[in-house]
Amino acid sequence: MVGVIFAAIVILTLVSFFVGRSAGNRFFASAGAEMHSLAGYHGAFVAIWVGVPALVLVLMWLLFQGTVIDGLLLASLPPSMTEGLEPGRVNLLLSEIKNAAAGMTFGEPSPEVTAAAETWLRWNAIAGWAMVVVALAVMLIGGFIAYQRLTPRFRARNNVELFVSGFMIFCSLIAIITTAGIIISLVTESMQFFAMVPAHEFFFGLNWEPQIPIREDQIAGSGAFGAVPVFVGTLVIAAIAMVVAVPVGVFTAIYLVEYANQRLRNIVKPIMEILAGIPTVVYGFFAVLTVAPAIRQAGSLMGIATSPNSALAAGGVMGIMIIPFISSLSDDALRAVPRALRDGSLAMGATRAETMIRVMLPAALPGIAGGILLALSRAIGETMIVVMAAGLIASITINPLDSVTTVTVQIVTLLIGDTAFDNPKTLAAFALGLVLFIVTLCLNVVALTIVRKYREQYE
Incomplete structure (x- = not known):
């Protein structure tokens, strides 16, 4: 399903580009020198309105679909299956249900797990088709709105360049945020380490043996x-x-x-x-x-x-x-x-x-x-x-x-x-x-x- 929707986004984006460019060529044939932007910018403008909102929607949908379905599935289970379970046990229960849904079980699962697996499959199928319908609707609406805005004097080039500039700024922000996240994680965890081990011992110590016991009954060095x-x-x-x-x-x-x-x-x-x-x-x-x-x-x-x-x-x-x-x-x-x-x-x-x-x-x-x-x-x-x-x-x-x-x-x-x-x-x-x-x-x-x-x- 995911591959189908991505293929549909690519195909409709290309089709919308050629449709917008054809409209630009018609404007050039009738208006000539009065055209503000080349036909290619008209096609790019329509393609952006068709492909980008649908792509963002699909990515956000895929990001949150699993979490939402897992939450709904846990809420639909009998209280006897989830009551008093720690987060780790809840994750194991979800894994058991998903393995049963995929047919990867070594024994016969319980009737409750089998029913939950069927529910999980049904909800995933519904979510997948809903994603396809909503994405197609967003592409059609975006294409219709963009096509209606095309005129001989429409500033398609300015809009396309504005989108490209915004996209490059977005990529730059991602790089900056990623770097900041790396620095914050390193500094935070390092501060916890230096709270346990003195900094002078780390930077000036001559013995490196980080083997320490991780259990009370384990025999290991002091580190x-x-x-x-x-x-x-x-x-x-x-x-x-x-x-x-x-x-x-x-x-x-x-x-x-x-x-x-x-x-x-x-x-x-x-x-x-x-x-x-x-x-x-x-x-x-x-x-x-x-x-x-x-x-x-x-x-x-x-x-x-x-x-x-x-x-x-x-x-x-x-x-x-x-x-x-x-x-x-x-x-x-x-x-x-x-x-x-x-x-x-x-x-x-x-x-x-x-x-x-x-x-x-x-x-x-x-x-x-x-x-x-x-x-x-x-x-x-x-x-x-x-x-x-x-x-x-x-x-x-x-x-x-x-x-x-x-x-x-x-x-x-x-x-x-x-x-x-x-x-x-x-x-x-x-x-x-x-x-x-x-x-x-x-x-x-x-x-x-x-x-x-x-x-x-x-x-």
Whole structure:
């Protein structure tokens, strides 16, 4: 039913566009230069009035339909089935009724549950058909009203542009509200964590063992939440990634800008961009199955103790992943340098290498630095590669051959399981997430500030 109504909205919206455009063409044939807006704006105006109200109605209907039907269903049940039930038991009862309605039962349900399942199916069918009828009525009424407003002097373009502006403002508000919600949730949960664990212990403690008992009869440690080992591991892996990515990315950009011909550039550039489109879980498999065993085998041949999951494996593969970010941004920065600077240097007798080192790179340095900082924030926030290849043990070490843990690994680990959200172990994930959010936000702000100054310099 949902697919049918969405298909109907799309089809009627397209039909209304062509009808409105046909009306605009007739106005142009009769009025000519007196037309205020092109025929396409007339069609878009009618299509907006047909499609948008119906789409909003259907989305709101689907959002509240389940809650309303569940409430009506609970109210229709015999008091013996719902009296004295806790919210959790009520949800289980609703799930049992819906499973019986879908035929997913292992035994014979009770007569009350069977009757409730039939009622639930009947009410859902009625709600679905009611949604179709109301949506079709809204589309027809909206189309009729919009079509009646069309005239040769009707300001269809102004109305369409007003709708587009309002839609973009709405999308911007959604982004702002979502960001605010993320910040509020992180701050709120982090405050609960710091109410249980002192902030100085979290930021300056040297022992990270967040395993605490969740039941009175469970044997576990008392819990230690010193996050310094986690921060050190994150910095080590990010540093290794940048050591791999920065030279390769910058040198690739230099080669593509100054030395490669256009044919070779058209081949190399897309291949480099493919790296950015590979899912991070694929990089994680590559790190675990190929890079980590190779590093361990090389270490054993040289008599060096190497951990099965090492910072070098995770950081190296992460560096490969962020090469396209640095290469693409550095390429854009170098190409944005005015051509006159390069030609002037070459005219004075400088070689291409001297021109690149003494003219192009200094002029493009703000843009390149901004790209490197953006890539660094991407490396710090990476999850899948470090989860699969970095390890889980928190230790204070800068040896790249040892196993370390990172902020993202610990966030994933702490949120896996059935620990309650009022437990310090779970809330520690929000504290780590808040620190990660602040660090990446600062890096992005610094990078964007540098890039903005660079663009203002040459625009």
